[in-house]
Amino acid sequence: MSSTKLNTREKILKTTWALLEANPDKPVRMSDIAKAAGISRQALYLHFPARSDLLVATARYLDEVNQVDRRLAASRKAATGIGRLDAFIEAWGNYIPEIYGMAKAFWAQQSSDEAVATAWNDRMQAVRHGCAAAIKALKEDGALTPEHPPKQATDILWMMLSVRNWEQLTVECGWSQKRYITTMKKLARQTLVN
Amino acid sequence: MSSTKLNTREKILKTTWALLEANPDKPVRMSDIAKAAGISRQALYLHFPARSDLLVATARYLDEVNQVDRRLAASRKAATGIGRLDAFIEAWGNYIPEIYGMAKAFWAQQSSDEAVATAWNDRMQAVRHGCAAAIKALKEDGALTPEHPPKQATDILWMMLSVRNWEQLTVECGWSQKRYITTMKKLARQTLVN
DNA sequence: GTGTCAACTTTACACCGTGTCAAGCAAAGG
DNA sequence: CCTTTGCTTGACACGGTGTAAAGTTGACAC
Structure with a gap:
């Protein structure tokens, strides 16, 4: 099987997020992740050169899980007026509370690496962009008084x-x-x- | 002078916050603080058994600097109606933006110690308490419709x-x-x- | 002066988590 | 059968925290 590596990678990401979610207050060690994923610590470094890379990859992985692209698209091509607000709430309503939980878990990882902070800032920014777009659209619809x-x-x-x-x-x-x-x-x- | 120790402690706290404020993105090492304070690394551990103790002490030290007690008291014994809102803004207006900056700097310190997180949560809670008290008071004044x-x-x-x-x-x-x-x-x- | 105590110094080291290096092994596929 | 791939085990360097021990300096007491 040539997809063994891909499977392992997927398994690592899944396990990592499971551990982060389970311990949103404590930093998770590489050895913990390896153990939980049922592989050696070195195999982890084979897939991800550094802890920060694993964290960034996990953040991206969560984008897929949470269908962020779909939400962004949905909130962009929404109807007008009241329909826009409905679409916005439908697209972001349940994700916004969740992203705070995720942010907390990543925050607790205490990675001093800038890439991790950047990756997370990008995700928060995406949410802000979505909100800003919705508000702007409502304004243009005349749904808000100036x-x-x-x-x-x-x-x-x-x-x-x-x-x-x-x-x-x-x-x-x-x-x-x-x-x-x-x-x-x-x-x-x-x-x-x- | 028997206040040498006290002076040193004060100097350490001052230096620590100066370093935190200067590098709100990077964790500050004990050796950095010692060097900046002009003492040996061991002297630091003489005053504060662990890094987390130093961080907690610095948080408390900032309470004094920012006169949090005075603000809390001021927002409690304020006048009624519109006067209450004025008092609230006067007491917390400039502190609330600042406390976010402080939180960021402490967050960057990446202390896995629970005491540090607790200390900071307490401080944020104090602000929330102050706000909640102000809102409640305004409500009781009848300044807000129910x-x-x-x-x-x-x-x-x-x-x-x-x-x-x-x-x-x-x-x-x-x-x-x-x-x-x-x-x-x-x-x-x-x-x-x- | 002598002694003492407190604050601080220097040097050395143990511990832990990250990241690296090297050698080996098992299985899939030509 | 032999090579390649994806892993394994074991050992180790590095950096930052925290500890241990012995030495130094200065203030004050007698």
């Missing part, structure tokens, strides 16, 4: 707290972050039932 | 994305997370200018 409407103070607080995590999304949506927060503060004062 | 008002789709998307990060806050504010998202989706459909 000005910020009055908001409740809770909303403003939520946004102040979340804007840091999603600063890239803010930029992609064409909102200046600083100005955004300032506006939020101002609106908070205006809209409070004082 | 029902969710109509929202723009952007708001809902923001919240859907941020709710994961701040699930604890959701709980503390007495909101069920699942129900929150469901409500958000429903409101999104209702309020879209379709």
Whole structure:
């Protein structure tokens, strides 16, 4: 069988993610992975030159499992107006909570290698891109009014707290972050039932 | 001088944070810290039995620097209504962005020790507590209407994305997370200018 | 002065996880 | 039968953490 190597590689990736998922708090050692996959530690290095390569490959492997390409495509070619929002929720709704779990597990791996961080940033960026595209599309549909409407103070607080995590999304949506927060503060004062 | 040891300890903590801040992407080694502080590596272990202890101590040290206690107190005993929001913004406004930078630097240290993770979780929790208290207080003041008002789709998307990060806050504010998202989706459909 | 104690120094080393090197082995396929 | 492929075992170098032991310096007590 010439596909033995491919099978082993697949098995390694599967096992790696299984271990990461099972221990989202502790770094998983190469020897642990080898043992769980039923192969020698050296065979691991035969397939992946370094631990960081294995981690990056596992991240890519998860893209397939989670059909990220399909989601990206789906959220791009969605209908208009309310249909767009439905499509967006359908495409990303269950993936967004999951990707946080994955990020946590990879974070715990403590790889100092930049490739691992980059690979993961790319994945988070894909989600942000998807969200930004959806918002933009809704805006173009006229489903959103261009000005910020009055908001409740809770909303403003939520946004102040979340804007840091999603600063890239803010930029992609064409909102200046600083100005955004300032506006939020101002609106908070205006809209409070004082 | 009997305060030599205290001075050295202070110097170590200061140096450690300086190095963390300077390299928020790379783990800082004990030898690096010792060198920067102008002492031997062993002196470090004399003050802090392990690297994780030093990291935890540095986190606590930052609490003092950032006057977290004062902020917590200030956001608790604030005025009512609009004054509360002002007090909240004054107390936490500049700290919240900063704490993300700190978290990043500590995250990069790749300490597998649970104490470090716990220490940092506690700090993030303190911020969440502060926010939750402010929101609750505003609610009690009657500054917020009890029902969710109509929202723009952007708001809902923001919240859907941020709710994961701040699930604890959701709980503390007495909101069920699942129900929150469901409500958000429903409101999104209702309020879209379709 | 002498002695003592505390803070720190230097040197050396054990441990652990990553990554490497070398030699061997079993099975598929010409 | 012989070669190639995909693995095996065993040994080891390296770097960073943490430990152990003996030596040095300076402040203060008597």
